[in-house]
Amino acid sequence: EYRYRNPLVPVDSLFVAISQSGETADTLAALRRARQSGYLSSLAICNVPESSLVRESELVMLTRAGPEIGVASTKAFTTQLAALALLVIALARRHGADAERERGLVTRLVELPGLVEKTLALDAIIQRLAERFADKRHALFLGRGALYPIAMEGALKLKEISYIHAEGYPAGELKHGPLALVDADMPVVTVAPNNDLLEKLKSNLMEVRARGGELFVFADPESGIHPSDGVTVIEMPRHVTYVQAPVVYTIPLQLLAYHAAILRGTDVDQPRNLAKSVTVE
Template structure:
């Protein structure tokens, strides 16, 4: 989603803003822009498309100044054109914005009647005109912002620049993240710590509804009711170095190959070195007394939740409700007293998931989150946080965050099972050992990269693809289909294999590749039957299984990929890797933008 950066008090500010925007590219965007004050006047440079276009514009027409704001835009209201690119400005105010102003149409109509002229298709432009209107009424800049903030509805983060004010910037957040950076004779605003890493490691995270007045030497933070507040200053450990591709063609491929390492790091954080068993942080509730677990997530993380439902119910014997973040609140689901709600998000800023968390918290549920970003809003608002140690994930299509989320969830399941007495010490030790072996087994899976690349050329020629799985392989089939759609733009669907005969089998012909995920577990014979149904209708089946599965079905499928034999409990983690590689190589074969696929954003901070 859109990225914001603001700087007060640094010479050569346009170059620093551009560097910050490069560090925000991973969030996804389709246009970008910068505004600074030059001799007190607002000057802008904007460009459609990638940052290289903005960089060329700045080379042709440099921007001076020591104060400025920058933005990477992911189009919502209005197309991804230069005219709709941020910053939006009047002659007195420039604004960058992440989020949606829900009442912009009413405000636009009101301001138009007053003589304001709107030139873009965006909701953001109304913010610049609203603040300008208060300035025209004689209000000082800070007061104009305060009055405007109280009239805005929606979820947003804003950074605001004023003509003639070389030492003043105002920011606010409601629903979407914004952090203040403290420097030496300079101050900063940005969507995340990564954008500010080369500039400062001292950050304060604004709470929901906060607004801040920055000068080069100060930050005055006020809460939603306008009362002054203090927010804790954190020392960030985010690296100042731009994340590189380490010799890989794309960030996504690099992150796929990082999985043995980051899965291992995550396991080591939760498995006791002395006992070999799961050692979680103290939980603010007794797992043995939890009547029901609710797991909420969006996108790829939702499939983690689906796998977890199987695990919790089978291993810990705990009823689990799984829901999509954008649907959860609106079902008005009843909660049980003493219930636990788990929220899964790579960024920790996914707005649908965050609002679902707040809904569950108001209902008295214990809140546990699984996130990758320690300073994120979801982490700060949870009772307990279980961190994935995936490191920065730049590719929009999640890979290592997904498998580390599965890893953390597996550890949580084993901890619950032990506390609830549903698993023996011996079985816990077996499963903990199976988890500790996953990094090595994952490295073995990645050795199939060349073979999967060869198969991808076949998939790339198709218009449609189907993914099949049963049990915990079913959510991985859904994830495989999502990955293929996200980055190759091929229509793909994932199905519970037993559902094929209830409709989807009518789609089968020799032009539709069928990717079957079939670990040799208790449901394997059922999947065999489903695969035979596909093969009988000339379906081209790619089987992903272990040695036993390939031996059993090798003669009935067109292609196969043999994975290491592991305990079925950890099989979903390993089966995630080949479907990631298949999607990646298919996208490369089709020539798409793998790391920043069209219309997608890394962190979805609007509803």
């Protein structure tokens, strides 16, 4: 979409292109358009060192996720999140950010592999949860703040590989449309880290239950969200910080999509109508 509009480019702007393969036609075309639009420089965040995107960009951050065979990106997505976090930290340093805070953020990122391992240990629980999704036709994913895009990622993975229609939506916008869809046949999946928006999120969840919706909540153990009739709670690792939460809460949503697809008998690695690298417009 980028190259079909006339963007306003502020002075000294950096153009950032993100791609797993580095061969996506639209992304490459956007990069080439950006070169003519007055950007100070271009940065590729990519998983393939030999790709066209890497060769054509002035700056490069390799995600180093290793080969990703399946069409639906999983580890490529989470490593892109980590790369973007590192980029933000580096930019903050250049703008005079406090050194102690910078060290704290880097420490939180270093802790991510351990938190991911703890999350992967929930696989058997998520597999049982997926059994309740296999016969569904629709699902709604909710998140607030930085976790809204993670809800969108969960919905995308579910529709990509299990062929269940799913929609990701900001929980705060629930009453502006999606709440009309909620009934007993519409599972609602929510990510609920213990952050400043938690109490607001709880209010959104009460609205879902009041309409008969079934909730599946991936929650911090200290969130105060408890299992009850129509509410299934999957306890996530404790004390996940705001910089860690997007990566950590992505993992169970990807696992949910994977197990739902297996139960439905779809091809997890090669979903219909899709390709790993979209090399044509």
